[in-house]
Amino acid sequence: MAQTVEPVQQVLSASERFKLDAGDDALFYAEPRFVQHLDAGFRARLTALYRERIPPCAVVLDLMSSWVSHLPDDVSYEEVIGHGLNDQELQANPRLDRHWRQNLNADQRLPLNDASVDAVLIVAGWQYLQYPEAIAAELLRVVRPRGHVIVAFSNRMFFQKAPQIWTDAGDRDHLATVARVLMAQGWPRPELIAEDTRAPGPLGWIGGKGDPFFAVIATRPDGTRPDGASQG
Numbered sequence: 001m002a003q004t005v006e007p008v009q010q011v012l013s014a015s016e017r018f019k020l021d022a023g024d025d026a027l028f029y030a031e032p033r034f035v036q037h038l039d040a041g042f043r044a045r046l047t048a049l050y051r052e053r054i055p056p057c058a059v060v061l062d063l064m065s066s067w068v069s070h071l072p073d074d075v076s077y078e079e080v081i082g083h084g085l086n087d088q089e090l091q092a093n094p095r096l097d098r099h100w101r102q103n104l105n106a107d108q109r110l111p112l113n114d115a116s117v118d119a120v121l122i123v124a125g126w127q128y129l130q131y132p133e134a135i136a137a138e139l140l141r142v143v144r145p146r147g148h149v150i151v152a153f154s155n156r157m158f159f160q161k162a163p164q165i166w167t168d169a170g171d172r173d174h175l176a177t178v179a180r181v182l183m184a185q186g187w188p189r190p191e192l193i194a195e196d197t198r199a200p201g202p203l204g205w206i207g208g209k210g211d212p213f214f215a216v217i218a219t220r221p222d223g224t225r226p227d228g229a230s231q232g
């Protein structure tokens with residue numbers, strides 16, 4: 001049964017949505033980038049988090065994905081659905097069972113049924129959302145009770161493509177903003193993780209640091225809507 005659609009609660013001001021490059025995001029991502037956006041230490045931490053939090057039977061949505069999903073190689077999920085902006089990258093991603101392309105700054109409605117996904121992953125992607133409130137509301141619609149949204153990021157970005165709310169803020173503000181946007185749509189207070197990682201190779205052996213690891217983990221309550229009302 002379709003859930004009641006709640007109005008989206010706006011959190012960002014118009015100026016906080018401004019980004020330097022106002023060109024079509026789909027054009028920016030038209031050429032595939034078969035690169036790792038995050039270093040090995042960050043990726044290992046993220047994969048460990050996924051192993052800990054996502055059960056093997058889960059339907060997983062990798063939103064804002066590319067040719068890699070960072071899921072543990074030895075775990076099979078019921079289905080891994082991918083979304084992104086570059087078809088070649090998504091086709092090359094060995095973890096995806098299916099995928100679609102959609103510019104989330106042009107259209108925030110996700111083509112997924114209510115309560116159909118157990119875990120949503122967003123890696124180094126939230127920082128490019130100009131309308132994160134509408135996405136957070138959609139995630140509340142598509143995630144099943146007890147399902148998670150895991151938003152992970154580091155301290156880098158394509159600066160010209162990130163809205164001002166991200167470019168003008170520090171790491172702790174980023175964590176707080178993601179949490180605030182989720183909670184404004186009815187998600188319970190999320191868990192926040194902020195950790196150092198070790199630099200890859202010899203630098204790491206002598207204490208050098210790698211990409212800092214930040215994650216916001218929101219969990220949909222069991223059997224009730226986040227506002228406490230029971231689900232119809």
Ligand SMILES: C[S@@+](CC[C@H](N)C(=O)[O-])C[C@H]1O[C@@H](n2cnc3c(N)ncnc32)[C@H](O)[C@@H]1O
Binds near residue numbers: 025064067086105
């Ligand atoms: C830095 S990459 C991260 C890719 C991947 N999650 C990873 O871990 O390597 C940023 C990704 O955000 C997504 N993205 C950026 N802007 C977008 C937009 N306007 N609509 C939809 N996806 C977007 C694209 O999929 C792009 O590959």
